[in-house]
Amino acid sequence: MFLGRFIWGEEPGLPLLQIEGELGSAVIALQGAHLLSFIPKAKGGRELLWRSPKAVFAQGKAIRGGVPLCMPWFGAHPSGLPSHGFARVSNWDVLEVEILSDGAIKIALELADSAATRALWPHACLFRLEVIVGRTLSLQLSVENRSDTAALFSQAFHSYLAVPDVQDVVISGLGLCTYVDTLLDGRPRLLQEGDLSVQALTDRVYLDVPAEQVIKHSAGQIKIVSDTHSAIVWNPWEGAAKMADVGAEHYHGFVCVERGDVLDNAVSIAAGGVYRASMTLSE
Template identity: 75%
Template sequence: MQASLATLLATIPEISLCSSVDLYGGTGPGLPLLQIQGESGSATLALQGAHLLSFVPKGGRELLWLSPKAVFAAGKAIRGGIPLCMPWFGRRPEEGLPAHGFARSSNWDVSEVEMLSNGDIKVVLELHDSAATQALWPHGFVFRLALTVGRELSLDLSVENLSGAAAPFSHAFHTYFAVPDVKEVAISGLDGCTYINSSLEGKPRQLQVGDLQVQALTDRVYLNVPAEQIIKHGAGQIKVSSDTHCAIVWNPWEGAAKMADMGQDNYSGFVCLERGDAFDHAVSVVAGGVYRACMSLSE
């Protein structure tokens, strides 16, 4: 363990460092993980990608889904939890760029840990530009994610553009929510919103009427959404709140069979409800400017 990280963690006994091999098996060194055991909730966080893998509010159930086939390897995105898709969202194969950006497969540094007065635990991680990132996205930057674990989980993201030119930017908190059966899910908070239906040829724009029920392959980008959505399922509900403008709802259905790190029998255990700013709501971060976004999850 690097000395600075060891010093930080020594101040908060409720945070410990382990390997993904310890928790999820596999071979090799695995990836370094932080385990957070607070008074009101617990979480597991991979330093690669500042990637939250688990969140359990005290007395509650696991809110996040992690694929049983997830791969924990350097430079490879982890299937499940909350990947940070940025500084762009989506696939850009024509440009030879990695899908959903590089943040989710980069190693972040822990810059701060704190026990708050109410017993919640705060962890701040940072990612700075390097020669490797400049080759993909030619901007100086600092990405910061402040994660607070209590009965509610909150994520506060800031993107500081340190370069002399505006930086095109889009992102999503690509959250995989654990549900007993995706076919029994109903999502409220999207009624009346226009969405891009990416599962249909031509990606037509359609209007959501009532709650969304996921009964087949679903890949929709909802625009100008309200701050809060609620995922209702057989074991209860999950509240999602964010100041971002998009909500992406995704489940690959039988297409999961083509994903080696998911498998055909596992799609029914999750639904992705991602909040972010992408597509019509992509932004340009001015030179020297800062973009901020937040999201919170609770039962």
């Protein structure tokens, strides 16, 4: 049985869509089409996404946790524009909510360009995200370039994964991949040997990665499958003490293993062209 309703976040209040279905539940902030929660009902109903207890719900402020959509650029912008683009702090529209034949629930959201977005990224465009909440969580993104010039584009599904303790996490599926260590001078390109554990401040961008990564932890595992080409692994470690919306006491509860197309894997969307990307999370 499907139960869906709008609820409201913290002051000053952001609209949230709460989805309760037979196979799983989710919460989506309309600002950013931002997944805040996903709980599959199988295997005991464990939350797969981490949301900071100190997250701020305010118009124009990125929410810490869940799966922010970082686009149309990733990270810092060379011209000093807002980090991670405008999509995650823009208000999206809900187009449809549909119950699929297998009992999963599909929610479609869209963001069209405006004078404000064109001032930051000079392209007429249409962003569409389909979220499918079932035994797994599926995100299907499309970006249509409606302008008459090619558009340089990067994006990441910036997934914060809930874990009992980040120090116990083992990430497989990145072995023998080249990565950029953004914390080292010159941002050297290094080779990942074997599985990855996170034991300190970590900020790495892996290039040309396999479709699947598995994040194993003491309570089980989370599997990521994506048709994108980059993976980002991040945890601020003790630097979280300087982040007002995380705090020193909370960094141990998550690891970011993100999928997207960034750095060398950034794309140029031809005039009239469409970029498509997907990511699925499951236990």
